[in-house]
Amino acid sequence: MICSSLKGFQSTYKHLQRFSTSAACQSEALDRTRNIGIIAHIDAGKTTTTERMLFYSGFTRRIGDVDEGSTVTDFLPAERARGITIQSAAITFHWPPGEVDGKPIPPAGQQDGPIRRSSYPHTINLIDTPGHADFTFEVMRSLRILDGAVCILDGVAGVEAQTEKVWNQASTYKIPRVIFVNKLDRDGAAFGRTVREVSSRLGVYPAVCQIPWFAGGDGGFIGVADAVHLQGLRWKEGEDGRTVKMLDLQQLDAEEPALAQELRKARIALVELLSEHDEEIVEKFFECEEDHLAVSSADLIQSLRRCVLDQSSRIIPLFAGASFRNMGVQPLLDSIVDLLPSPPEAPDPEVSIGGVKGGLRGLLSGDLIVQQQSEKAAVSHKGKQHKKKPASSQSSSNDAISKLQSCALAFKVVNDAKRGVLVYVRVYSGSLDRNSLLYNTNLSLSERAPRLLKMYANDAVEVDSIPAGHIGVVVGLKQTRTGDTLVSYAGNKATPPEPLTSLQLRPIAVPPPVFFTSVEPHSLSEEKRMHECLALLLREDPSLHVNVDEESGQTLLSGMGELHLEIARDRLINDLKAKATMGRIEIGYRESPLGVSNPTTKIFDKEIAGRKGKAGCTAVAEQLDENAEAPQMDQDTLLVESYDGNQIVVRAPGLQVDRSSRGEEESSPLLPPGMDLVQFRTALQNGAVAALARGPQFTFPMHNTRITLTVDPATDLFGNETSTSALTSAARQATMAALRDVQAGSGTTMMEPVMNVIISVDEASLGSVVHDISSSRGGHIISLDEEIPLAGTDASPTSQALEEEALSPIDTSRVYAPPDPFETPSVGVEIPASVTRPRTITAKVPLKEMVGYLKHLRSLTAGRGTFVMSVDRFENMSSQRQKAVLAELRGAF
Numbered sequence: 001m002i003c004s005s006l007k008g009f010q011s012t013y014k015h016l017q018r019f020s021t022s023a024a025c026q027s028e029a030l031d032r033t034r035n036i037g038i039i040a041h042i043d044a045g046k047t048t049t050t051e052r053m054l055f056y057s058g059f060t061r062r063i064g065d066v067d068e069g070s071t072v073t074d075f076l077p078a079e080r081a082r083g084i085t086i087q088s089a090a091i092t093f094h095w096p097p098g099e100v101d102g103k104p105i106p107p108a109g110q111q112d113g114p115i116r117r118s119s120y121p122h123t124i125n126l127i128d129t130p131g132h133a134d135f136t137f138e139v140m141r142s143l144r145i146l147d148g149a150v151c152i153l154d155g156v157a158g159v160e161a162q163t164e165k166v167w168n169q170a171s172t173y174k175i176p177r178v179i180f181v182n183k184l185d186r187d188g189a190a191f192g193r194t195v196r197e198v199s200s201r202l203g204v205y206p207a208v209c210q211i212p213w214f215a216g217g218d219g220g221f222i223g224v225a226d227a228v229h230l231q232g233l234r235w236k237e238g239e240d241g242r243t244v245k246m247l248d249l250q251q252l253d254a255e256e257p258a259l260a261q262e263l264r265k266a267r268i269a270l271v272e273l274l275s276e277h278d279e280e281i282v283e284k285f286f287e288c289e290e291d292h293l294a295v296s297s298a299d300l301i302q303s304l305r306r307c308v309l310d311q312s313s314r315i316i317p318l319f320a321g322a323s324f325r326n327m328g329v330q331p332l333l334d335s336i337v338d339l340l341p342s343p344p345e346a347p348d349p350e351v352s353i354g355g356v357k358g359g360l361r362g363l364l365s366g367d368l369i370v371q372q373q374s375e376k377a378a379v380s381h382k383g384k385q386h387k388k389k390p391a392s393s394q395s396s397s398n399d400a401i402s403k404l405q406s407c408a409l410a411f412k413v414v415n416d417a418k419r420g421v422l423v424y425v426r427v428y429s430g431s432l433d434r435n436s437l438l439y440n441t442n443l444s445l446s447e448r449a450p451r452l453l454k455m456y457a458n459d460a461v462e463v464d465s466i467p468a469g470h471i472g473v474v475v476g477l478k479q480t481r482t483g484d485t486l487v488s489y490a491g492n493k494a495t496p497p498e499p500l501t502s503l504q505l506r507p508i509a510v511p512p513p514v515f516f517t518s519v520e521p522h523s524l525s526e527e528k529r530m531h532e533c534l535a536l537l538l539r540e541d542p543s544l545h546v547n548v549d550e551e552s553g554q555t556l557l558s559g560m561g562e563l564h565l566e567i568a569r570d571r572l573i574n575d576l577k578a579k580a581t582m583g584r585i586e587i588g589y590r591e592s593p594l595g596v597s598n599p600t601t602k603i604f605d606k607e608i609a610g611r612k613g614k615a616g617c618t619a620v621a622e623q624l625d626e627n628a629e630a631p632q633m634d635q636d637t638l639l640v641e642s643y644d645g646n647q648i649v650v651r652a653p654g655l656q657v658d659r660s661s662r663g664e665e666e667s668s669p670l671l672p673p674g675m676d677l678v679q680f681r682t683a684l685q686n687g688a689v690a691a692l693a694r695g696p697q698f699t700f701p702m703h704n705t706r707i708t709l710t711v712d713p714a715t716d717l718f719g720n721e722t723s724t725s726a727l728t729s730a731a732r733q734a735t736m737a738a739l740r741d742v743q744a745g746s747g748t749t750m751m752e753p754v755m756n757v758i759i760s761v762d763e764a765s766l767g768s769v770v771h772d773i774s775s776s777r778g779g780h781i782i783s784l785d786e787e788i789p790l791a792g793t794d795a796s797p798t799s800q801a802l803e804e805e806a807l808s809p810i811d812t813s814r815v816y817a818p819p820d821p822f823e824t825p826s827v828g829v830e831i832p833a834s835v836t837r838p839r840t841i842t843a844k845v846p847l848k849e850m851v852g853y854l855k856h857l858r859s860l861t862a863g864r865g866t867f868v869m870s871v872d873r874f875e876n877m878s879s880q881r882q883k884a885v886l887a888e889l890r891g892a893f
């Protein structure tokens with residue numbers, strides 16, 4: 001017998017392409033769409049499982065093999081070489097195979113009836129998320145566009161540190177999930193233990209829908225027993241897995257009685273678990289005269305679905321398999337369609353607009369009230385926004401929101417050798433149409449969308465529009481970066497009406513870079529091309545930063561981890577073919593003032609590009625007190641901006657700003673001709689930012705520094721001669737002088753990145769690991785066995801969701817898990833749980849001491865320990881430590 005989902009298996013890749021003509025694409029019903037991602041610890045089998053999904057859906061003709069480097073999803077050469085997934089590729093396929101439009105759709109409202117969702121084709125948009133700790137930010141960026149996720153666990157390793165981290169990240173967006181326990185064919189696979197770990201470490205109730213089928217109870221892994229359908233599924237070893245033998249409970253009783261018995265237990269546990277959280281299944285249970293085995297599979301699937309969509313139940317369906325052996329993947333695909341939400345069923349995506357946060361649906365329905373920004377809230381962002389007018393009426397805000405035609409999130413920018421720069425978007429409302437004007441609310445600029453595509457890994461189909469809930473690609477955007485929000489709006493104004501200009505979909509904080517390296521072009525003529533390539537890299541990944549050191553002329557590239565920069569190097573040199581060399585990867589220290597400078601004034605007076613430029617500026621540099629309140633915006637203060645851990649304040653007393661006009665049009669009669677207030681502010685701010693990139697004593701970028709720039713219109717502005725570049729130069733010189741002044745006076749200190757580290761070890765190694773962290777590495781142990789959510793720098797929008805997750809602990813003794821055949825010795829001696837009990841150490845450790853830590857941890861823990869870390873903060877270094885680090889750095893050259 002063939003698995004029901006595979007009956008229609010005939011589709012070929014070509015066939016799907018033909019299906020995806022633009023008209024067909026647009027009519028794909030939203031309720032038959034799943035935007036999902038796969039999350040996992042590195043090497044748990046994401047790529048292998050994805051490849052099997054593509055094969056069974058008819059998308060590929062042969063099974064790609066990760067180890068051979070021929071997979072569809074990991075398509076960048078750098079990924080192939082490393083065998084890990086570093087770029088999120090969005091792939092669209094159909095499950096079960098077939099034309100989504102070709103089959104009759106069950107009438108509305110009947111989807112929950114007897115017809116199983118997985119019995120008719122659905123469109124699955126699969127986003128492959130990266131698994132390495134260095135790519136936390138990238139993980140968050142991909143996660144936030146998902147409506148559901150599959151979490152893959154390695155059945156041997158169980159729940160790993162990275163799994164917990166990604167799991168928590170998914171929790172911040174309340175993403176409904178199912179779990180797939182993979183690699184059950186491997187020696188040492190322990191399904192039962194993994195199930196228990198799911199409850200103890202992830203804090204959820206595992207709804208065990210399948211249990212593994214080991215031949216004869218303790219032989220090889222040959223299939224799964226399904227507690228929902230009460231049947232055994234057996235795959236033939238060595239085949240491609242398309243043929244599945246299905247055995248009902250009676251057949252299973254005859255063939256594998258012990259498994260059949262365990263399956264009954266699993267079914268009882270499943271019904272019991274669901275009954276604790278879902279009233280409707282209780283009713284069905286009573287209708288079946290309290291016979292757990294008599295509850296229909298359709299009722300169970302509906303109950304599971306309700307629980308998955310209602311996150312408060314904390315129920316996570318759990319499946320079993322070995323994707324490398326082609327086992328268990330089709331039922332997993334069925335579960336994606338059956339249990340994970342369609343876009344309208346997914347949690348309302350968070351937006352921020354006009355200083356208010358809430359859900360997008362609430363915003364569109366008028367439930368989320370957006371006030372126009374008040375004077376006090378006028379602390380600017382990236383120097384683009386500024387002091388706003390006194391609150392305007394609520395109705396103008398509503399009018400503006402009613403003009404919103406569509407909004408979309410650019411979740412990935414990829415440079416494609418054939419097609420140019422591709423911007424992957426997830427559309428959240430309305431429909432993104434070809435040729436529409438898109439306003440980028442992060443960059444405050446508009447771009448047209450000349451071409452739209454639907455992507456099939458390395459292949460694409462042109463479409464006229466991408467409707468809400470769907471994922472597609474915009475080709476031809478010149479500026480948009482990964483993570484930017486794009487909106488289209490009614491009317492033909494150059495910018496959308498406020499507050500739409502500030503609409504951000506699922507905003508995330510960019511963590512500070514903690515490693516850097518120099519990038520040198522091979523020759524002067526290569527420099528331009530190198531900078532173009534770097535600009536592209538930054539569009540792809542805004543967590544990379546590029547900085548040109550004005551004094552040495554060196555280009556510095558900084559990022560979040562060593563691997564992060566190594567991948568950037570690969571992209572730059574091997575993929576983008578920039579003729580450049582990268583230096584050593586080093587820790588990004590910072591410099592910070594220990595006091596306050598005298599006011600230092602500089603008048604810049606020089607020809608710039610053949611034009612006389614003259615401007616003046618006074619700067620004060622001081623230590624920024626994190627706890628002190630930001631300066632108030634007043635008549636003379638034009639800007640208070642936080643930037644990379646520093647704060648820039650721009651003041652211009654006596655500028656006579658005319659605040660009668662609206663927003664961006666603020667002006668002053670005293671400004672140089674042709675210059676508006678935005679240009680004035682931005683020019684000064686740019687000067688300070690450039691100077692802050694290099695500290696006066698140690699040459700590391702400044703941190704915890706407040707620069708106050710003051711321009712006196714009477715003495716610092718010189719009419720036509722004061723260009724924006726002259727203002728920038730004056731601000732830069734004044735800031736540099738102020739930094740030198742503070743160094744000469746109170747002095748400056750070096751700061752180093754300190755990491756929030758979470759280490760997982762077993763009881764036996766706990767002592768040595770704790771000792772090593774606290775004595776040899778200068779770390780502080782924060783807690784044992786208490787998961788402290790990683791700080792805001794973990795790219796999490798807020799730790800609130802994690803706090804919410806920290807609900808009552810799960811009573812693991814009540815969690816059903818089948819016994820593991822290879823777990824306990826046959827002599828019946830139970831290994832005390834305490835010896836193998838996983839322990840979690842949370843500590844703060846200087847990043848320098850964590851370089852190469854994995855190897856050391858492995859040696860301390862017989863290879864079992866794992867850890868994850870994220871930047872906590874920059875901390876002042878003692879002079880002794882400063883000396884030691886400087887000596888080491890100098891020695892390196």
Ligand SMILES: Nc1nc2c(ncn2[C@@H]2O[C@H](COP(=O)(O)OP(=O)(O)OP(=O)(O)O)[C@@H](O)[C@H]2O)c(=O)[nH]1
Pocket residue numbers: 040041042043044045046047048049066067083084085086130131132182183184185186321322323324325
């Ligand atoms: N024995 C066995 N090996 C597997 C299974 N699934 C994956 N593997 C192997 O595990 C290794 C990692 O698999 P991948 O699919 O690359 O894992 P991944 O999670 O995509 O890894 P990254 O892309 O690096 O995050 C490869 O060598 C696979 O062949 C399985 O079911 N059984």
